[in-house]
Amino acid sequence: SDVYKRQVVSTQSTWGRESPLRRAERSTNLKGLKFGMLSRLAKVFSRSGVSLRSFASVRREAGTLYTWGEVPAGIGRVWDEENHLIPAKVEGLNADVEHVSMGPTHTAVITSDGSLWTFGSGKNGILGHGSTTSEVLPKRVEFFAQKGIRIVNVSAGYDHTLALAEDGTLYGWGAGTYNSIFSNKSNAIGADLTKSVTTPQLIEGVRDVQSVVAGNQFSLALTRDSNLYGLGRSVSAVFAGESLNLEKATQLEVAKVLNKRYHVQLKRLVASNRSIFALSDNGRVFTWGDNSEGQLGTKLTPQIVFPHEQDHVKEIKPEGFGPVADVAAAVNLAVFLLQDGRVFYAGLDRAFTPVHVRLPNGRRAVSVAAVRDCIAILGDDNKIYSSNEFAEPSVFDTEAGLNVVDSSKFNGGKILSVGGGYDNRFAIVKN
Helix, strand or coil, X not given: CCCCCCCCCXXXXXXXCCCHHHHHXXXXXXXXXXXXXXXXXXXXXXXXXXXXXXXXXXXXXXXXXXXXXXXXXXXXXXXXCCCCCCCEECCCCCCCEEEEEEXXXXXXXXXXXXXXXXXXXXXXXXXXXXXXCCEXXXXXXXXXXXHCCCEEEEEECCCEEEEEECCCCEEEXXXXXXXXXXXXXXXXXXXXXXXXXXXXXXXXXXXCEEEEEECCCEEEEEXXXXXXXXXXXXHHXXXXXXCCEEEEEEECCHHHHHHHHHCCCEEEEEEECCEEEEEECCCCEEEEEECCCCCCCCCCCCXXXXXXXXXXXXXXXXXXXXXXXXXXXXXXXXXXXXXXXXXXXXXCCCEEEEEEECCHHHCCEEEXXXXXXXXXXXXXXXXXXXXXXXXXXXXXXXXXXXXXXXXXXXXXXXXXXXXXXXXXXXXXXXX
């Protein structure tokens, strides 16, 4: 089904019991944190967003893909409403999985042989199979296979998809267009503005790309020489205050300004809906865009009239924070994995600057994930610690105020990484 369906889950396993929300707020480890607020559901439902994680073109350890979540489309198998938060193996892929990107209703997967597979809703040709047909099971994108093009990075956006080839060229497909009172047309894939594109198309004007994000009506591409290009509609200042619409790939001034002001080179992009995070070569994080719930992590306290967008680039630099190894982002929060294994989060209308999340027994994190109203942390003990219900069945750790899922849910394998997008989740496991 292409119907976007969100399930309201039980708060029994939320960070804290007692009631769960009250304990989370008064926890010494998670002071001020409040998750799963049912009063915010109406506001959350009204948003369009997607958690997007995009990495530089490096080889990652591959494994078996497990998925689960609250949206039927995009999990690579038949959705079971009763057991929708129980991880299950995705069948039909020809090799181990290296990278996964989840949009609101579709998923893109790169296997160890460089093949790209997509599944979920086929609206606007977002899967890249030459039609608008939806796919429950994974299907290889033949455009790249037939041309012998190896894919090293992919980003599943709200209505379009971006794929980065090994040679640094960038391809896009899907809707790419948007009509509004502000602009008759905007273009996030550099294609014909009058119709959707159902097969991958080369995006002209940008080469030697190392990191990409496909957001809500926009695209960003970071080149190996640390130049940043934008394409699409600049809602919520996704182009850092530059231009309302970009109908072709256009170089932005953001990267140049950061290099001049801070003497850094950008190496990686991460985006959630319209919140942008740029990681530098020395582990610093710079942000701009949608800041509606403080997810950019740059405000010390909320204001009476909270700024819903940040049109100038700012660095996240609270005391004791950094250097950063990775960022995971959802529509209303961000999670930061530091190089020393510590984890911080920002957003949710409560944490306007990053707050430290402590794992029990001094454990360190090796991977982090963010989905709406929920974070997950893969510990060095091969267990997943989470707020709210990231996966089931879980055990509640009263000391840490976290839900814990062990590797038995993944056939006892080594969990390599966790992730998600919007309302769905995944894990890559070495079985």
